[in-house]
Amino acid sequence: MIRVDRNQGRNPRTNGTRGSYAVGDERRARILDAAVTHFARWGFNASSMARIAKDVGITQGGLLHHFRSKEDLLVSVLEHSDEQDVERFFSRNPGNATEAFTAILDLAEYNAGRPGRTKMFNVLAGEAGEPAHPAHGYFERRYRTVIDKITAVLQRDMADGAVEPGTDCEAAATELVAVMDGLQLQWALAPKTYDMTGRLHLYADRLLRSITVDGSGMPA
Numbered sequence: 001m002i003r004v005d006r007n008q009g010r011n012p013r014t015n016g017t018r019g020s021y022a023v024g025d026e027r028r029a030r031i032l033d034a035a036v037t038h039f040a041r042w043g044f045n046a047s048s049m050a051r052i053a054k055d056v057g058i059t060q061g062g063l064l065h066h067f068r069s070k071e072d073l074l075v076s077v078l079e080h081s082d083e084q085d086v087e088r089f090f091s092r093n094p095g096n097a098t099e100a101f102t103a104i105l106d107l108a109e110y111n112a113g114r115p116g117r118t119k120m121f122n123v124l125a126g127e128a129g130e131p132a133h134p135a136h137g138y139f140e141r142r143y144r145t146v147i148d149k150i151t152a153v154l155q156r157d158m159a160d161g162a163v164e165p166g167t168d169c170e171a172a173a174t175e176l177v178a179v180m181d182g183l184q185l186q187w188a189l190a191p192k193t194y195d196m197t198g199r200l201h202l203y204a205d206r207l208l209r210s211i212t213v214d215g216s217g218m219p220a
Contacts, residue, residue: 040120
């Protein structure tokens with residue numbers, strides 16, 4: 001009887017490496033989740049790498065193996081969050097102003113379902129007003145990207161005759177983003193009772209009606 005070695009043709013080193021990668025990826029994900037909690041509660045400056053490592057169940061040296069510094073960890077947290085947002089809401093260019101505004105509303109609703117990340121965003125955005133803050137450049141780029149995308153859609157609608165001529169499209173886009181962030185701050189104070197998405201929908205509807213040629217607003 002010929003016995004078949006099930007491991008024949010396999011490279012044990014390769015299999016072990018894959019397992020190590022999986023463990024490393026899982027640990028990295030747990031570190032990012034813990035960092036979100038800490039940055040949301042204490043902000044960047046008061047957060048401690050030692051406390052984050054303790055919550056994950058590893059040493060601070062183990063944490064530094066994945067992230068070289070607290071600044072590196074912060075950037076990774078923000079980039080990871082951005083990747084999720086871009087893929088979910090901005091992977092396709094909106095066809096018109098209504099679709100662009102709807103994407104913002106969908107993002108607000110999504111944010112309401114992940115309070116930890118949303119509170120972290122609020123705290124870090126406030127801290128990042130200081131130019132020396134490691135997230136200052138990130139927030140500058142993020143706001144510029146979102147505002148530019150909405151502005152471009154409004155300008156295209158204006159060229160097509162759907163938006164009133166002479167509309168300050170960049171101002172409208174800036175206002176929409178500012179109102180969303182302001183509502184998120186108020187929602188963070190009373191997330192169980194404050195209807196962030198509903199209030200944002202009302203504002204987006206008023207804004208859209210004020211700039212469209214036919215006075216149309218957001219879908220009900």
